[in-house]
Amino acid sequence: MTVTDRSGDAATSPLAASVGLTDADLIAMYRTLALARAIDERMWILNRAGRIPFVISGQGHEGAQVGLTWALRHDQDWVAPFYRSIATCLAFGMSPRELMLAQYAKGSDPSSGGRQMPGHYGHPAHHIVSVSSPVATQILHAVGIALAAKIRKLDQVAVAVMGEGSSNQGDVHEALNFAAIHRLPFVFIVENNGYAISVPAEKQISVKDVAMRAAGYGIPGVVVDGTDVLACYAAGRDALERARRGEGPTLIEAKVTRLTGHSSDDQQTKYRSEDDLAEGRAHDPLPIFRAQLADAGVLTEAIDAAIADEIEALVEDATDFAEAEPDPDPFTAVDWVYAETWPSEIPPPWHPAGPATTPSGGAH
Amino acid sequence: MTVTDRSGDAATSPLAASVGLTDADLIAMYRTLALARAIDERMWILNRAGRIPFVISGQGHEGAQVGLTWALRHDQDWVAPFYRSIATCLAFGMSPRELMLAQYAKGSDPSSGGRQMPGHYGHPAHHIVSVSSPVATQILHAVGIALAAKIRKLDQVAVAVMGEGSSNQGDVHEALNFAAIHRLPFVFIVENNGYAISVPAEKQISVKDVAMRAAGYGIPGVVVDGTDVLACYAAGRDALERARRGEGPTLIEAKVTRLTGHSSDDQQTKYRSEDDLAEGRAHDPLPIFRAQLADAGVLTEAIDAAIADEIEALVEDATDFAEAEPDPDPFTAVDWVYAETWPSEIPPPWHPAGPATTPSGGAH
Amino acid sequence: MAPGRTGYDAIRGRPLMAIRTFIEAIRDGMAEEMRRDDAVILLGEDVGKKGGVFLATDGLWGEFGDDRVIDTPLTESMIIGASIGAAMNGLRPIAEIQFADFIHPAFNQLVSEAARMRYRSNNGFGVPMVVRAPYGGGVHGALYHSQSVEAFFTHVPGLKVVIPSTPYDAKGLLRSAVRDDDPVLFFEHKKMYRSVRGEVPAGEYTVPLGRAQIRRPGRQVTVVAYGLMVLYALEAAERVAEEGIDVEVIDLRTLRPLDRETLLSSVRKTGKCLVAYEDNRFGGYGAEIAAIVAEDAFDYLDGPVSRIAGPDVPGVPYNHALEDWFMLNPVKIADAIRKLAAY
Amino acid sequence: MAPGRTGYDAIRGRPLMAIRTFIEAIRDGMAEEMRRDDAVILLGEDVGKKGGVFLATDGLWGEFGDDRVIDTPLTESMIIGASIGAAMNGLRPIAEIQFADFIHPAFNQLVSEAARMRYRSNNGFGVPMVVRAPYGGGVHGALYHSQSVEAFFTHVPGLKVVIPSTPYDAKGLLRSAVRDDDPVLFFEHKKMYRSVRGEVPAGEYTVPLGRAQIRRPGRQVTVVAYGLMVLYALEAAERVAEEGIDVEVIDLRTLRPLDRETLLSSVRKTGKCLVAYEDNRFGGYGAEIAAIVAEDAFDYLDGPVSRIAGPDVPGVPYNHALEDWFMLNPVKIADAIRKLAAY
Numbered sequence A, B: 001m002t003v004t005d006r007s008g009d010a011a012t013s014p015l016a017a018s019v020g021l022t023d024a025d026l027i028a029m030y031r032t033l034a035l036a037r038a039i040d041e042r043m044w045i046l047n048r049a050g051r052i053p054f055v056i057s058g059q060g061h062e063g064a065q066v067g068l069t070w071a072l073r074h075d076q077d078w079v080a081p082f083y084r085s086i087a088t089c090l091a092f093g094m095s096p097r098e099l100m101l102a103q104y105a106k107g108s109d110p111s112s113g114g115r116q117m118p119g120h121y122g123h124p125a126h127h128i129v130s131v132s133s134p135v136a137t138q139i140l141h142a143v144g145i146a147l148a149a150k151i152r153k154l155d156q157v158a159v160a161v162m163g164e165g166s167s168n169q170g171d172v173h174e175a176l177n178f179a180a181i182h183r184l185p186f187v188f189i190v191e192n193n194g195y196a197i198s199v200p201a202e203k204q205i206s207v208k209d210v211a212m213r214a215a216g217y218g219i220p221g222v223v224v225d226g227t228d229v230l231a232c233y234a235a236g237r238d239a240l241e242r243a244r245r246g247e248g249p250t251l252i253e254a255k256v257t258r259l260t261g262h263s264s265d266d267q268q269t270k271y272r273s274e275d276d277l278a279e280g281r282a283h284d285p286l287p288i289f290r291a292q293l294a295d296a297g298v299l300t301e302a303i304d305a306a307i308a309d310e311i312e313a314l315v316e317d318a319t320d321f322a323e324a325e326p327d328p329d330p331f332t333a334v335d336w337v338y339a340e341t342w343p344s345e346i347p348p349p350w351h352p353a354g355p356a357t358t359p360s361g362g363a364h
Numbered sequence C, D: 001m002a003p004g005r006t007g008y009d010a011i012r013g014r015p016l017m018a019i020r021t022f023i024e025a026i027r028d029g030m031a032e033e034m035r036r037d038d039a040v041i042l043l044g045e046d047v048g049k050k051g052g053v054f055l056a057t058d059g060l061w062g063e064f065g066d067d068r069v070i071d072t073p074l075t076e077s078m079i080i081g082a083s084i085g086a087a088m089n090g091l092r093p094i095a096e097i098q099f100a101d102f103i104h105p106a107f108n109q110l111v112s113e114a115a116r117m118r119y120r121s122n123n124g125f126g127v128p129m130v131v132r133a134p135y136g137g138g139v140h141g142a143l144y145h146s147q148s149v150e151a152f153f154t155h156v157p158g159l160k161v162v163i164p165s166t167p168y169d170a171k172g173l174l175r176s177a178v179r180d181d182d183p184v185l186f187f188e189h190k191k192m193y194r195s196v197r198g199e200v201p202a203g204e205y206t207v208p209l210g211r212a213q214i215r216r217p218g219r220q221v222t223v224v225a226y227g228l229m230v231l232y233a234l235e236a237a238e239r240v241a242e243e244g245i246d247v248e249v250i251d252l253r254t255l256r257p258l259d260r261e262t263l264l265s266s267v268r269k270t271g272k273c274l275v276a277y278e279d280n281r282f283g284g285y286g287a288e289i290a291a292i293v294a295e296d297a298f299d300y301l302d303g304p305v306s307r308i309a310g311p312d313v314p315g316v317p318y319n320h321a322l323e324d325w326f327m328l329n330p331v332k333i334a335d336a337i338r339k340l341a342a343y
């Protein structure tokens, strides 16, 4: 796909120039956003069709995700994402097949080998930290990664991402304080969609902007509009550069919208009004970015159609591939509790190597 | 002691008038400060004499403690203090005898019946929440107390106190956020002495003033000089009134000095320079407040001498009393695990009611 | 579940029996306690308008309003810590932790604070509160929505731990927990919420804490269980009954304080004891039961005190093949019974 | 402690033996590992200039500087969480928790994160880190400076738990822990820091994880212990030896993974097993040991698997009269041995 090649096209519209990128970059960003959306929509279809029991979605967050993490250097910087980070993971190197394997929880799923729920991405080679469910813990992992980078004198920046509800957890306070004291190469991204499941922002957070908390750590706090992909890009890039200059962490809050229920287990109409939902749809980053690129003459109908075709094929391929992959062998479930196998950690009796087959004490 | 009677003397110097108090109030405050110091000094003497194995001190913090909590309404408002809160507890109703019983850990110690280390004060009747050792937990208890006051429509304000090092704990973030969301009648006092044991402020906290964190919760953050007892009083009173008006929490940071080692187990000369220690001694609130009251003509030498005599007698009495009280009966150690006694919670074999005396299974 | 065997003697013959699901019984219990006593409040994530992610509190916000049903921020330490404070100032909070797996951020508040407040203050302060949390696997919840956490808390003096296995008990025990003057952790197996139904009287009743229940009397093997494992043990008992093995099933109901009498009397009668628990085997709650039986019923034992429990891997894996491998079920329990019976 | 009985066979005859206190051996172990491997860093509260509140890290900040010996803020969850991240990015952090009692704010990071990282990522990520913490009572530390916390963590698959009882083992096991690719909790009984001395070779050696040690061979009763209780058990064994009771004392050293072989062989030989632990009895680590013995050595048992442990109260109370009541000691252990021996 030449149109999406990040280096192939040196054309630079005023829009691209305004953020120091080329048109090809903008197209590549748009493609990532649209691809993330398409994978996400497919997840819901598969869920409704009974193919995958659980979906947790990034729809509405993709603009912020692609923009904010676009400047990261693949396989060099680090991301500790969260369950909505589909576009982030895609932008940072995971393939549609890899993302779809996580939805199907197949044995070859690189995130967890089918051990974790969908949405719990991870990829060691791409420096994507394994997502767990208890929220906010990952901020400390990213801070520790940044600490190691500093001590080992590696040119790496670590990024942690979570929702605004999660940012109220104690770990966030402890992490920002430590990262700021040591001016660690760390960026904290909060994707504020106004809800923690059903709890609206005003019952979750005592301030309008999570970014207001940055001042309490002596670090910059930046608010960006998550539908403004290029503003997100600029904010992410600036924070990255600041971190690389040794000036310490930045907190970036992106205002986004959650276009779906919290997950496939949630009925958001129970707690959100029709107006609220409509307002959310008006902040869908995908059509906004598409229109922006079209207005700027960067995205032609032809390119858009070609991208759509490519995405369609990619999603189809990823789905077919993941669907066809085998489930994990149940007897691998004992693997990787520790780096080595300890004979004294005995599998259960229904396991081939369980106590039924190993000699157990007594003359039973 | 008429000179210390809080209601007896209506004389009002300009100094007293400046904060809306009478001279008698100022004298009473001074007396509390001096008494706290005298008890504290006695603790160290007892420790060096081998009478009590552990001391943790409030020396240097007393000005802030007396000032900030003076406006509290006894047995109505609540305080969740910390291990340096000797003057706070004294100002809020505990007697020298009660404080000394805690140092000796005698059976009649109202804080814990000798179960806790010295410094872990508590007094249900005075609404002084039992201090534990893991720092910062008490902020959530105070917030919960304030929540109950609000729900039960009681005219009560809850105060939590801790050091600046402790304020970095996750619980503080979660507490301030919740208290601010619900505009609870809550005041958070940080006594910043520049050290968490040996760790200096710049390695503990990423900002100069803990009060800078208040803005991140949308609440006022106030810095007061802990040697300026009347400024502390005014700040505490304002926060209390704000809370009572339903306007929510306030964070007050008092800059204080730690005149002693962290505890009797610590040698602070290992990590503090002589200059630093001298600077600390120059910020001793007791002589500063004494001089201020003398300059204002409120504290005469005669009054000061009378107070000194009274304090001397009180400390002597408290020491003798506590020393003479019996240790707890070891067999009470099984009491109050739960509100009732559960026969299935079996005491150990060396206990009179242990399994040796209760029939245990088998024909042993 | 075999309702005929669930030991409803206390209420037999009452006319106002209704069939309720497990979660309805819990919801009813909360609602009735809240109506009875203004001091009872609810707090947790999504417990308000949404009614909880499992709908355990559905309708309560509508009935009791913002002051008594509080949607908290996503902060578990705060939920528990503020509940402790509220309990010290006259309320009786019921805190919901959305999944038991997410109780860990509040571990310090539970273990260092709630459990020790009465003891450390020499009975100066108490903490009458209930912490409800759905636990357990078999629902495609993976590592972090399946955990059994009871062993962490049954080890802590000062805490009480309850795990009901029937709608009747769930309601009756929850009421006792709310009225109790100490912190009670109340764990509900989430797989039972809608799949288990049972008779629940409409009127006022409680089930006391600290008493086990013999769900099925038997002579040859005692199976000790709680929560969902009681239902699986009963099913396993039916299976092996056909083979002539007569199993007694004990439902502990309150894990701490433990009803030693019922436990030990049963094992002294049968001479064989199997402890079934879903949690990881090593250091799980069942280890304490086994240790007590081994020490206090030694002379009566006709076979090794045995355990059948969850494998020692860090969590319930997600993929159904892996999850099925992890979970106990009636077949696995029946196998363990057979092995012990044949000893 | 009787050095002649501590089983230093592996190093017998080496010339460069030095007598070191328990805490010196730990300090030496850290220093030598840090010299050997740049990836090893230290972090915790007061570990820098002050050298730790017990002086375990005294001198290390001077030798290794700010980058490798980090005085952290007073935030335990951060200490563990950042160590996890640092371990994922090429370091081998040794995190000090000032007192084991204060590990609870980090419980979520340890149980949900450190323990599960390798498993949940299907071996994609590992967390090679050591968490050191002083535990245990008998030092006037009261409820919050005396706690034994091992039972919370030995229950968690993915964590390893080590509790040494001699300077030799402390150093050798700490080195193995630092080199291990998984998270190891390393608990040190604080009462032993200065009161226990023993021979430690100057050169390079390690003691492998996962292996128990018979500290004293005997024929009649096996006493299983770890940490300070090993020393008390040895003293108790001496006492009852005069009465003709021949006791074997097993020092588990690594609590998880457990050395089942050494444990079970011993009990199969003696037929009697007493587990001694300082922590609260109910649901303590010793319950698992008792349960394993009861199940896997049943046919060899000549008496009930017995436990002698800390009372079930929420913490070690402060006043010496109360603390003495709480603490195990050689006399209490000897009484329990006599009772079991007489069975």
Ligand SMILES: Cc1ncc(C[n+]2csc(CCOP(=O)(O)OP(=O)(O)O)c2C)c(N)n1
Binding pocket: A084, A133, A134, A135, A162, A163, A164, A165, A166, A167, A193, A195, A196, A197, A258, A262, C045, C074, C076, C098, C102, C105
């Ligand atoms: C510690 C913890 N508590 C509760 C949950 C259950 N939970 C999962 S996501 C979520 C809401 C998160 O809200 P937010 O951080 O705003 O992110 P969003 O889902 O809105 O993107 C909750 C409560 C959890 N995963 N972890």
Ligand SMILES: Cc1ncc(C[n+]2csc(CCOP(=O)(O)OP(=O)(O)O)c2C)c(N)n1
Binding pocket: B084, B133, B134, B135, B162, B163, B164, B165, B166, B167, B193, B195, B196, B197, B258, B262, D045, D074, D076, D098, D102, D105
């Ligand atoms: C959770 C926890 N971690 C560690 C400790 C050990 N500790 C006791 S006091 C203290 C320093 C407290 O510093 P700060 O909050 O500034 O109060 P200060 O003692 O200076 O008044 C530490 C680390 C503790 N009590 N609790």
Ligand SMILES: [Mg+2]
Binding pocket: A163, A164, A165, A191, A192, A193, A194, A195, A196, A197
């Ligand atoms: Mg949100």
Ligand SMILES: [Mg+2]
Binding pocket: B163, B164, B165, B191, B192, B193, B194, B195, B196, B197
């Ligand atoms: Mg301080």
